[in-house]
Amino acid sequence: PVKDNNTRWSSGHDQMEWFRVQQRAVQLYDVEHARKAGDAYKEHQMGLEDWRINVEVTATLQPIADWTQHLEGTKNYPTLPLVLPATYSAIERMAPKTALMLDFPGEDAYELEPEEMHPGVLEARTDMYDDWVSRWITNIDPEVKRTYAIATLLYPCFKTYDFIDG
Numbered sequence: 001p002v003k004d005n006n007t008r009w010s011s012g013h014d015q016m017e018w019f020r021v022q023q024r025a026v027q028l029y030d031v032e033h034a035r036k037a038g039d040a041y042k043e044h045q046m047g048l049e050d051w052r053i054n055v056e057v058t059a060t061l062q063p064i065a066d067w068t069q070h071l072e073g074t075k076n077y078p079t080l081p082l083v084l085p086a087t088y089s090a091i092e093r094m095a096p097k098t099a100l101m102l103d104f105p106g107e108d109a110y111e112l113e114p115e116e117m118h119p120g121v122l123e124a125r126t127d128m129y130d131d132w133v134s135r136w137i138t139n140i141d142p143e144v145k146r147t148y149a150i151a152t153l154l155y156p157c158f159k160t161y162d163f164i165d166g
Contacts, residue, residue, distance in 0.1 A: 014065070016061065060121060
């Protein structure tokens with residue numbers, strides 16, 4: 001059964017995205033204030049590796065942020081029929097053996113192959129993928145999946161079930 005909780009998948013993404021967008025400002029602040037700052041501040045400044053990880057984590061969380069936004073919907077349309085297509089799309093985009101798309105507004109998009117990613121980010125991406133496959137494919141309650149499937153099939157914009165392989 002679907003349970004209400006306070007988890008907001010996009011919250012972590014939004015925090016990482018803020019730092020990605022504000023990287024230059026944060027680094028400038030560091031340059032201007034690091035000398036005056038205490039040791040605690042200096043010990044926790046973000047280095048180049050930290051900024052790299054931040055960018056990769058932001059891109060890794062993007063499919064979940066998109067999924068969350070897509071399913072939040074509005075009062076103008078139902079979202080139940082969108083659950084399976086949106087979920088399968090998110091799972092496909094986070095597959096750990098596929099390239100990670102780094103596509104940010106106002107910047108040229110590029111891909112990182114798994115072997116180019118930071119090992120910790122790749123491990124987290126793999127764990128996230130495995131969790132979603134388990135929740136939404138392997139261990140989903142058949143009655144819950146049936147409800148989503150019926151809602152999807154009855155929704156006029158889905159004439160076919162082409163979002164599912166095979």
